[in-house]
Amino acid sequence: MATIKDVAREAGVSIGTVSKALNGSYTISEEQTRRVKQIAEQLGYKANARAQTFARQASRSAVFLTALPKGAAFENPHMFEIICGAESALREKGYTLALKHCDAKNICHAAKETMASKSADGILFHASVVTKELAAMLGREEIPHIIIGKPAFPNSVCWIDNDNRLSGEIAARHLAELGHTEIAFVGGLEEDKISEDRLAGVESELRSRPQPNESNLCAVYKGESTIAEGKRAGLEILALAKRPHAVICANNYLAYGCLRALQWQNVRVPDDVSLVTFDDYPFALFMNPALTTVSIDVYDMGVQAGKLLVSKIKKPGMRVQSFTTLPLLVKRQSTTEIKRCY
Amino acid sequence: MATIKDVAREAGVSIGTVSKALNGSYTISEEQTRRVKQIAEQLGYKANARAQTFARQASRSAVFLTALPKGAAFENPHMFEIICGAESALREKGYTLALKHCDAKNICHAAKETMASKSADGILFHASVVTKELAAMLGREEIPHIIIGKPAFPNSVCWIDNDNRLSGEIAARHLAELGHTEIAFVGGLEEDKISEDRLAGVESELRSRPQPNESNLCAVYKGESTIAEGKRAGLEILALAKRPHAVICANNYLAYGCLRALQWQNVRVPDDVSLVTFDDYPFALFMNPALTTVSIDVYDMGVQAGKLLVSKIKKPGMRVQSFTTLPLLVKRQSTTEIKRCY
DNA sequence: CTGAAAGCGCTAACAT
């Protein structure tokens, strides 16, 4: 295996020159740079990453710390989508991404260990394993990090998250623009922060419309995020004195249940009732009709996180927070303009 | 940051002794080892991984090379489940797992690059990006590797895969043991190797039963693996002169379509017809009734791959191949004993 | 059982 010495000898220059030429230093003449690169190529020389890492005192690598129990990929594919996005951004910048399992109990120790042992230059955390203890430490210790997802408690860490409130607004605006006036919301339990944020967005949008009262939230259901609860909500909606023109379901499970209930009662979607939900996972795409959704570009969220992390690694002072990715309306078959019956 | 020197000075020994003590060398007295460890602890010493990697000429790390395009996590959560399993096994053995995107076009180059630059000690490949060129190279170059999934062409690489044929046998045996005699198979296209293997397993099992002809394959459908095709197949089955007692669907999409068709025609599952399929993803769990499936423990497949890879890294000579993980029957609500009507 | 010292291959500061 050729080393930098071999290249230097073959090129008749010093190893310093080879190093600089290969790393694109401006102090080496173009001519020389070309020559060195060519010879390195001929010799099949590849810089030894282990030595580079050691000499540079930086590994150009990041680690993604999160819980990776059996079943994680099926239960939370979003996380892996984020990981893919992060890997892509990091790779583009010459960084490597390692994946490491860690639950909330050990996260603080794991993070310290990772940095103390210099195993990585920065850390990506999934919010689900971020504890107050960790947040406090991140505040003190100057560890380059990004938390993916907003921690549920006040903090001074650096996180990025999607704007669920905005997602709600977009869903509501879509329906309002289609002319729907009576809109129902089927949400999760009160503890479900995501559902609540989406609802808040819906309410805010409908309240602030150019012609308020034109579109209004005529009913709000809350229950567990299950298919069964979605069905129940769907049936209750149909029993309403004034039947809504449109339904916003806080997630796929509720949407699936609700759709089944409506169709069971021979209510046509979207002709009789429009239905919109959030995210495509797990069923929105497969349903019949395919559901109009407000989706998060989770891959992009990973990309943003990766880019941000690299910035933080390079400029440890940086103190960004709450960078937020944008939701996107994906119009499919479950929503349509209202048909007014005069 | 304390280094090994600090520990040595503090303990009044040489750095060599510290290194040996901390790495558990037998040549250091227990007393001394304890002392050194305690002092290291006091000083908050953590070995510098970058220096260790360099000195040892091994990074104790593996990389998972596969395509990670946008949407990968939703389209192929199995792969991420495998990754989680692999990470777990590697971590247990002190190895780190990096994730790296690479499509089939560049895989060969990426693999070479990874090893030549010493970025990792071994590589895990996903079969979907393995080309003949790569397989040929792996044959020549003595690169510690495991391919997850059996390559579709003859090869001398080291791979592990699930036994889809056996899965088919298990599905068929389950139905036969429940007393079903007329069994239909709804499969994917002929090109779909997985579906074909499962069918082969079904056929073989039914043929080799203690009482052959007791249970038999009365119909085989093949079509695209879509919900729509599943529905079509379901309706065709119901139109059969002799209606089957049970249906085996080669995958979730076909199963979902088929179930909907049966229920649409007021055929009760499992009371009138039992239904079994493979894997839980993406719907089997959510269907009503929840589907009995023959599942692959993909996480475990990752674990096996990780363990095997470490063995290969340590003993480069090793030439294992075709290590196969076992499928598992998950009995849920869509299958039941046949009710014979006399 | 312990210490001394030779690497590991490259980067980067400094000298020329």
Added chain:
DNA sequence: ATGTTAGCGCTTTCAG
């Protein structure tokens, strides 16, 4: 623009 050289922090061989 190029060469020289001092690290980077640890492992491991060899001598004692």
